[in-house]
Amino acid sequence: MKKEDGSRQYNKKHHCFYCKKVVQKMSRHLERMHNDEMDVSKAFSFPKNSKERRLALDLIRNKGNFEHNTDILESQKGKLIPFKQPKKKTEGQKFLHCVYCYGLFTKRSMWRHFQVCKFKPQDETRDKGQGKTRVQALCAFAEPAPPGFSDVYWKFLNNMNQDKIAIAVKKDRYILEYGYRLFKKNERVISQHQYVRQKLRELGRLMLAAKKVAPVNTIKELIKPEKYSHVVTAARCLAGFNDETGKYKCPSLARKVGHSLLALAMFKKSEGLKARDKGTVQDAEEFAQLYQESWKFDALKEEASPSNWKDLSKVTLAQVILFNRRRAGEVSKMPLSVYLSRDLSETHEDINLALTEHEQKLCKHFVRITIVGKRGRKVPVLLTPLMKECLDTLVERRAECGVLTENGFLFALPHSVHHLRGSDCIRQLVHECSGIKNPRALTSTKLRKHIATLSTVLNLKNTELDQLADFLGHNIDVHRKHYRLPEGTLQLAKISKVLLALEQGKLGKYKGKSLDEIHIDPNGS
Structure with a gap:
C-alpha cells in the first residue's frame, strides 16, 4: 500500500520468534529485547549493513512468521504473513513455505524463488533441472501435518503434484483417514505408494466433480443412498460420458472410482460400527448395495482398447486361478485353441442316471476344459457362466484391442507375444482390496495347500480323495503325505x-x- 503522495507505506508487521509478539520493526525489536539469544547475538556480530547480517536477521524473521502461519493453517482462521504481500485478498491455499528460508510465497512464484533462495544448499543451487511441480511438492513438506496424522504420512502425501486435486484431498478429512489406513497397510511396500496416491487423487477428482453437481463439503456426505444419483453423475462427468453415443471417454476411470467408493463405503461402515452409530452403518450398507446392483461399466463392450482388454484379462485370470485352485503358471499359459475347442456337448443320458438332480444341475452350470499341467499331465479347469462370458468377450475383441495374431495365449498381452502372469494379477488385486487380514496368504500355492488340507475334514473316501488329487494335479501318495492336516x-x-x-x-x-x-x-x- 502507498501513501497519498505516492510514496511507499511501511506497515507490514511480523511475528517474533521468541516473544510471540507482532512487531513492525523486527531488527530493532530483536536488538532491544532479545540480544541475549544466541542466533540474535550472532546476527548482530556481523558488520552493520553487511550481507551476512541481513541474511541472519531475515532467517529469524521468517522463522517467526512461519510459526505464526503454521498455527493459522492448522486452525484455518486468521491472516497469514507472506514474504511479499499480494495486492488483493488471496486464499491461503495458493501459498507455500520455502523449505529452506521458511518464507511464504505464492505457488506460482515459488519456482522462481527457488532458483535464487540464499539459504539453499550450494550443491543444490547448481541444479537447474527441478520443475515447477517438483519444487511445489518439495516445499509442501514444510506444511504441518493435520492432527491425528504422522509426519511420514504427510510427507507421503506431499510427494504428489500440489495442484487443485491435492488440495481437495488434503481438505477432506475423510479422504485423509481412508488414505492413512491404506498407507499404514502398505507403508513398507514402497512399490505400492504411487498406487495409494493414485487412489486418493481419484477420490479428489471425484470430489471436485461432485461439487459441481450438488452442494457437498466432504466425500463422506456422498456415501449415502440419497446421494447415489449425484455420485453416478459426477463419475460419468469424470469419465467423459457422452449422452448421445452412450460411451465413455475413459471407462476404466469410472470403474476404478467405483472400486474406491465401495472401499470407502466399507471404511465408513467400520467406523460406524466402532462408534456404534447405526445410521452411519445403514447408510454405508445401502450405498454398497446400490453400487453392487447398478454400478456396471462394461468397459470392454463400450470401448475396445488395449487397457480395457488387459484389465478384464487380469480379473478373469485371477478368478479362474482362485476358483479352481490351479497353479498360476498353468492357467496363464492356457492356449487360445484349448478354449475354442472345448467340449460343448451335453452330458449323456446314461451318465445322468448315476448323478443326483443337484449334480446334474452343476454339470449344466459349469464348463470344463483341459489344459497341460505339471510334468505334462492333463488337468481340468472349471468355468462359471460369468467367467465364460468374460472369456468370450476377450476372444471377440482380440484384434480390436491390439492382440497380435501370432500370440496364441488366451490371456495374451496386447502388442506382445507374451502372456499375463497370474501371480502378478492376484498380487495386484489383493492390494486393491481393503480389509484383508492376511494378504500374503492369497497366493495360488497356499490356496492349493488350503483346499487339500481342509478336504481331510470332509472324511472323503479313497476314490473321492483320488478324484480331488487328480483334479489338483497331485500324485495321490504325495497328496496324502504332504497335503493333510498336521x-x-x-x-x-x-x-x-x-x-x-x-x-x-x-x-x-x-x-x-x-x-x-x-x-x-x-x-x-
Missing part, C-alpha cells in the same frame, strides 16, 4: 478325546462310536 492338529482334536475319556473313566460309554461321534469337554462335561 499331525499335531489331529492329535489335539481327535486323540485327546480318548485320553480325556480314559482319565474320566468314561471310555466304556463310547463303545462302538467313531472319534467324530465322541463329544467330550475338557472341563469334564
Whole structure:
C-alpha cells in the first residue's frame, strides 16, 4: 500500500520468534529485547549493513512468521504473513513455505524463488533441472501435518503434484483417514505408494466433480443412498460420458472410482460400527448395495482398447486361478485353441442316471476344459457362466484391442507375444482390496495347500480323495503325505478325546462310536 503522495507505506508487521509478539520493526525489536539469544547475538556480530547480517536477521524473521502461519493453517482462521504481500485478498491455499528460508510465497512464484533462495544448499543451487511441480511438492513438506496424522504420512502425501486435486484431498478429512489406513497397510511396500496416491487423487477428482453437481463439503456426505444419483453423475462427468453415443471417454476411470467408493463405503461402515452409530452403518450398507446392483461399466463392450482388454484379462485370470485352485503358471499359459475347442456337448443320458438332480444341475452350470499341467499331465479347469462370458468377450475383441495374431495365449498381452502372469494379477488385486487380514496368504500355492488340507475334514473316501488329487494335479501318495492336516492338529482334536475319556473313566460309554461321534469337554462335561 502507498501513501497519498505516492510514496511507499511501511506497515507490514511480523511475528517474533521468541516473544510471540507482532512487531513492525523486527531488527530493532530483536536488538532491544532479545540480544541475549544466541542466533540474535550472532546476527548482530556481523558488520552493520553487511550481507551476512541481513541474511541472519531475515532467517529469524521468517522463522517467526512461519510459526505464526503454521498455527493459522492448522486452525484455518486468521491472516497469514507472506514474504511479499499480494495486492488483493488471496486464499491461503495458493501459498507455500520455502523449505529452506521458511518464507511464504505464492505457488506460482515459488519456482522462481527457488532458483535464487540464499539459504539453499550450494550443491543444490547448481541444479537447474527441478520443475515447477517438483519444487511445489518439495516445499509442501514444510506444511504441518493435520492432527491425528504422522509426519511420514504427510510427507507421503506431499510427494504428489500440489495442484487443485491435492488440495481437495488434503481438505477432506475423510479422504485423509481412508488414505492413512491404506498407507499404514502398505507403508513398507514402497512399490505400492504411487498406487495409494493414485487412489486418493481419484477420490479428489471425484470430489471436485461432485461439487459441481450438488452442494457437498466432504466425500463422506456422498456415501449415502440419497446421494447415489449425484455420485453416478459426477463419475460419468469424470469419465467423459457422452449422452448421445452412450460411451465413455475413459471407462476404466469410472470403474476404478467405483472400486474406491465401495472401499470407502466399507471404511465408513467400520467406523460406524466402532462408534456404534447405526445410521452411519445403514447408510454405508445401502450405498454398497446400490453400487453392487447398478454400478456396471462394461468397459470392454463400450470401448475396445488395449487397457480395457488387459484389465478384464487380469480379473478373469485371477478368478479362474482362485476358483479352481490351479497353479498360476498353468492357467496363464492356457492356449487360445484349448478354449475354442472345448467340449460343448451335453452330458449323456446314461451318465445322468448315476448323478443326483443337484449334480446334474452343476454339470449344466459349469464348463470344463483341459489344459497341460505339471510334468505334462492333463488337468481340468472349471468355468462359471460369468467367467465364460468374460472369456468370450476377450476372444471377440482380440484384434480390436491390439492382440497380435501370432500370440496364441488366451490371456495374451496386447502388442506382445507374451502372456499375463497370474501371480502378478492376484498380487495386484489383493492390494486393491481393503480389509484383508492376511494378504500374503492369497497366493495360488497356499490356496492349493488350503483346499487339500481342509478336504481331510470332509472324511472323503479313497476314490473321492483320488478324484480331488487328480483334479489338483497331485500324485495321490504325495497328496496324502504332504497335503493333510498336521499331525499335531489331529492329535489335539481327535486323540485327546480318548485320553480325556480314559482319565474320566468314561471310555466304556463310547463303545462302538467313531472319534467324530465322541463329544467330550475338557472341563469334564
